[in-house]
Amino acid sequence: MRLLAASSCLALIAATAHADPLPSWNDTDTKASIIEFVETVTDPDSDSFVPVQDRIATFDNDGCLWSEQPAYFQALYAIDVLKEKAAEDPSILSSDILTAAAEGDMDTVMAGGVEGLLEVINVSHANTTVDAFQADAYDWLTTATHPATGLPYAEMVYQPMLELLGYLRDEGFTTYIVSGGGIDFIRAYADEAYGIPPWQVVGTEGNTSYEVVDGVPQLSKEGGISFVDDKEGKPVGIIRHIGQRPIFSAGNSDGDFAMLEYTTSGEGARFGMLVHHTDAEREFAYDRDSHVGQLNRGLDEGPERGWTIVDMAQDWGKVFPSD
Amino acid sequence: MRLLAASSCLALIAATAHADPLPSWNDTDTKASIIEFVETVTDPDSDSFVPVQDRIATFDNDGCLWSEQPAYFQALYAIDVLKEKAAEDPSILSSDILTAAAEGDMDTVMAGGVEGLLEVINVSHANTTVDAFQADAYDWLTTATHPATGLPYAEMVYQPMLELLGYLRDEGFTTYIVSGGGIDFIRAYADEAYGIPPWQVVGTEGNTSYEVVDGVPQLSKEGGISFVDDKEGKPVGIIRHIGQRPIFSAGNSDGDFAMLEYTTSGEGARFGMLVHHTDAEREFAYDRDSHVGQLNRGLDEGPERGWTIVDMAQDWGKVFPSD
Numbered sequence: 001m002r003l004l005a006a007s008s009c010l011a012l013i014a015a016t017a018h019a020d021p022l023p024s025w026n027d028t029d030t031k032a033s034i035i036e037f038v039e040t041v042t043d044p045d046s047d048s049f050v051p052v053q054d055r056i057a058t059f060d061n062d063g064c065l066w067s068e069q070p071a072y073f074q075a076l077y078a079i080d081v082l083k084e085k086a087a088e089d090p091s092i093l094s095s096d097i098l099t100a101a102a103e104g105d106m107d108t109v110m111a112g113g114v115e116g117l118l119e120v121i122n123v124s125h126a127n128t129t130v131d132a133f134q135a136d137a138y139d140w141l142t143t144a145t146h147p148a149t150g151l152p153y154a155e156m157v158y159q160p161m162l163e164l165l166g167y168l169r170d171e172g173f174t175t176y177i178v179s180g181g182g183i184d185f186i187r188a189y190a191d192e193a194y195g196i197p198p199w200q201v202v203g204t205e206g207n208t209s210y211e212v213v214d215g216v217p218q219l220s221k222e223g224g225i226s227f228v229d230d231k232e233g234k235p236v237g238i239i240r241h242i243g244q245r246p247i248f249s250a251g252n253s254d255g256d257f258a259m260l261e262y263t264t265s266g267e268g269a270r271f272g273m274l275v276h277h278t279d280a281e282r283e284f285a286y287d288r289d290s291h292v293g294q295l296n297r298g299l300d301e302g303p304e305r306g307w308t309i310v311d312m313a314q315d316w317g318k319v320f321p322s323d
Numbered sequence: 324m325r326l327l328a329a330s331s332c333l334a335l336i337a338a339t340a341h342a343d344p345l346p347s348w349n350d351t352d353t354k355a356s357i358i359e360f361v362e363t364v365t366d367p368d369s370d371s372f373v374p375v376q377d378r379i380a381t382f383d384n385d386g387c388l389w390s391e392q393p394a395y396f397q398a399l400y401a402i403d404v405l406k407e408k409a410a411e412d413p414s415i416l417s418s419d420i421l422t423a424a425a426e427g428d429m430d431t432v433m434a435g436g437v438e439g440l441l442e443v444i445n446v447s448h449a450n451t452t453v454d455a456f457q458a459d460a461y462d463w464l465t466t467a468t469h470p471a472t473g474l475p476y477a478e479m480v481y482q483p484m485l486e487l488l489g490y491l492r493d494e495g496f497t498t499y500i501v502s503g504g505g506i507d508f509i510r511a512y513a514d515e516a517y518g519i520p521p522w523q524v525v526g527t528e529g530n531t532s533y534e535v536v537d538g539v540p541q542l543s544k545e546g547g548i549s550f551v552d553d554k555e556g557k558p559v560g561i562i563r564h565i566g567q568r569p570i571f572s573a574g575n576s577d578g579d580f581a582m583l584e585y586t587t588s589g590e591g592a593r594f595g596m597l598v599h600h601t602d603a604e605r606e607f608a609y610d611r612d613s614h615v616g617q618l619n620r621g622l623d624e625g626p627e628r629g630w631t632i633v634d635m636a637q638d639w640g641k642v643f644p645s646d
Contacts, residue, residue: 053520130562187566197376198566199522210558210581217585219562227549235533239453239542241564243510243521258533262540 021167023317024160030315033308034164037271041247042171048269050247052172057248058202058238058259059165061179061186063293064252064275065194066157067146069284071106072292073153074185075117077140079104081124092123110291118225121182125206126223130184133221137188151322157193159321161275164250165194173248178202178237180230180255184221202237204229234259252277253293260298260307272307274298279313282323344490346640347483353638356631357487360594364570365494371592373570375495380571381525381561381582382488384502384509386616387575387598388517389480390469392607394429395615396476397508398440400463402427404447415446433614441548444505448529449546453507456544460511474645480516482644484573484598488517496571501525501560503553503578507544525564527552557582575600576616583621583630595630597621602636605646 025031041050062068079101086093086102093099097116100108109116125133141154149156165175177196179186183203190196207222229237235258238246249256249263250273260272274295277286287295302309312319348354364373385391402424409416409425416422420439423431432439448456464477472479488498500519502509506526513519530545552560558581561569572579572586573596583595599618600609610618625632635642 183563183566199564201566205563208559208562210555210585212584217558217581217588219558232533235540235542236531239531240506240528241522243506243524258540261535262533265540 021170022160022163024163026315026317028311028315030308030310034271034273037248037269038168038171041269050268054244054247055168055171055173056176056242056244056246057168057173057250058176058178058242058246058263059161059249060251060253060256060259061177061181061203063277064158064250064256065161065165065177066153067283068292069286070147071110072117072181073141073156074181075109075120076153077137077144077185078117078121078124079106079109080140080144081136082120085124095119098123114230122206122223122225125182125184125221128221130208130219130221133184134188137185141189149320151320154189154193155322156320158275158316159318159323160316161250162194162321165196168248169195174200176200176202176238176242176246178229178234178249178259180204180228180233182206183229202229202241204233230255232258235262238262247271249273250275251298253295254297255293257297260302261305264305264307270306272302272305273310274302274307275310276312278311279316279319281313282319283312285313344493345483345486347486349638349640351634351638353631353633357594357596360571360592361491361494364592373591377567377570378491378494378496379499379565379567379569380491380496381499381501381565381569381573381586382484383574383576383579383582384500384504384526386600387481387573387579388484388488388500389476390606391615392609393470394433395440395504396464396479397504398432398443399476400460400467400508401440401444401447402429402432403463403467404459405443408447418442421446437553445529445546445548448505448507448544451544453531453542453544456507457511460508464512472643474643477512477516478645479643481598481639482641482646483639485517485644487573488519491571492518497523499523499525499561499565499569501552501557501572501582503527503551503556505529506552525552525560527556553578555581558585561585570594572596573598574621576618577620578616580620583625584628587628587630593629595625595628596633597625597630598633599635601634602639602642604636605642606635608636 022031040046040048043049059065062072083102093102097109097112097119101120109120142152145152146156168175175196177186177190181203183201183205186203187198187201190201205227207224207226209220209222245266246263248271249260251260252275264270264272277284279285345354363369363371366372382388385395406425416425420432420435420442424443432443465475468475469479491498498519500509500513504526506524506528509526510521510524513524528550530547530549532543532545568589569586571594572583574583575598587593587595600607602608
């Protein structure tokens with residue numbers, strides 16, 4: 001009986017090994033290039049073999065692992081929080097951007113660029129403990145719904161990317177998020193959504209303080225930004241947190257250019273991926289002129305740098321898990 | 324034959340499980356308290372069982388995992404580098420502290436406190452790439468020798484703490500360094516010395532920039548400090564890098580007080596450890612009046628907080644691996 005069980009077990013393992021690791025990816029060159037890379041760096045007989053501890057993969061979050069339209073979900077959350085706070089204390093609306101945000105005037109907020117968004121986030125996310133902030137963010141993400149899809153935000157993750165994360169981990173990779181979004185916000189759901197624990201999330205950091213209040217130690221978000229993990233900040237965030245150059249990086253905007261450049265300029269086999277939002281039917285179509293996730297230089301230079309451009313409409317069999 | 328091999332294997336595993344995991348620790352209450360804690364949190368039948376992903380242990384470095392007398396080794400390294408730089412360009416010695424450091428006048432440097440040390444480190448460690456800095460630091464650590472012991476600095480790690488790190492990892496813990504020392508400096512040797520990879524090192528961070536020079540992406544140390552991972556900064560460093568409260572923390576000075584306070588105030592079984600330098604024969608004896616690793620509040624409040632005070636002279640059978 002034991003031998004029988006063992007042999008069934010082996011058969012199952014063999015079947016699993018040959019099963020399609022990326023079932024939501026269509027059988028295009030893109031899927032083939034991913035699998036070829038992974039098989040090459042994990043093959044001990046390959047000249048491009050990479051030991052497990054060096055199999056580091058980094059992923060942007062907004063627009064790469066989940067949606068980012070009509071605005072970064074964290075910005076939408078920040079506006080909801082700002083409205084609540086302003087209802088109690090209108091004096092916090094100390095600028096035109098903040099007033100516009102509290103009125104839901106997204107055009108004015110987005111016209112303020114990253115600085116405008118940071119101002120909203122800064123005011124809405126300050127003066128709370130990290131624990132309370134994450135509990136509130138988690139609640140919002142799993143209950144508030146997206147204006148276009150009607151899905152809870154937490155369900156707007158990309159099924160093909162979930163499969164890619166799992167495939168890489170099954171092959172010995174460690175998968176990190178390296179996002180321009182807030183590190184505390186992403187950690188509120190990254191483990192549940194992506195299987196990525198807090199210590200594998202790198203993001204923009206707010207000023208944080210430690211103090212003992214009524215005998216209870218607590219970590220508080222003070223307001224103000226201490227580190228912006230975007231553009232040239234992404235390789236810096238990687239060296240601060242991971243301390244080692246990745247061999248695989250995925251992004252979707254020019255905010256990820258430096259990360260892909262850093263990753264793919266290392267020696268040996270490297271993989272750079274840009275998710276191109278081409279699917280207005282199932283998600284959103286945008287690139288060069290978008291107010292979020294703008295992608296210009298990556299489209300121009302990516303192919304000659306050997307980066308893989310994912311055509312969402314063509315390469316993905318489904319977008320969201322619920323599709 | 325296979326069955327025989329398997330049964331030999333099992334016998335070996337059983338023997339290993341019962342072998343002393345901490346052979347360089349004397350059979351004192353200290354050793355017993357460590358083993359009791361580990362056995363409790365790893366026992367699935369215990370009310371205090373902690374799942375593997377929550378078994379996070381953090382260790383201070385200077386004075387906890389290796390020596391810190393007559394000054395932090397990083398400071399001694401910084402002074403050596405400063406001397407070399409000043410020989411080429413004396414104009415960098417723009418303050419009394421820097422001049423004293425380049426002349427080897429440690430008393431003046433130490434009298435300048437942490438700010439004085441940071442000034443020396445700041446000037447000596449700036450304007451280099453992270454890669455070049457780490458290669459140089461590694462070279463120094465493995466070749467320069469300590470004035471009192473004559474050992475290369477890299478060999479002045481504590482054998483009992485190496486065993487503790489290994490024991491915890493064998494029992495499913497993830498072991499982090501959380502140090503006031505520089506993150507790039509510690510990472511230069513932490514993997515080789517302690518089996519701790521770069522992404523499990525938290526430390527003081529200098530300003531770092533990413534740029535492409537002659538077509539080659541590089542990360543450079545700009546000079547200036549962006550984050551001080553000491554005292555109340557340690558819980559902040561933990562939440563930034565790990566994102567979760569540890570269940571075990573070890574330190575040796577009041578710079579570790581906040582970390583131990585944060586760790587041991589969480590729910591469930593917790594372990595706080597302070598290494599007390601009591602051994603003038605084999606290492607150094609210092610605590611309340613020391614210019615480095617000062618330990619006052621920890622000695623006063625540690626016992627009533629349930630922290631374990633390690634008496635190096637009494638609890639350790641050996642100090643350095645070469646003893």
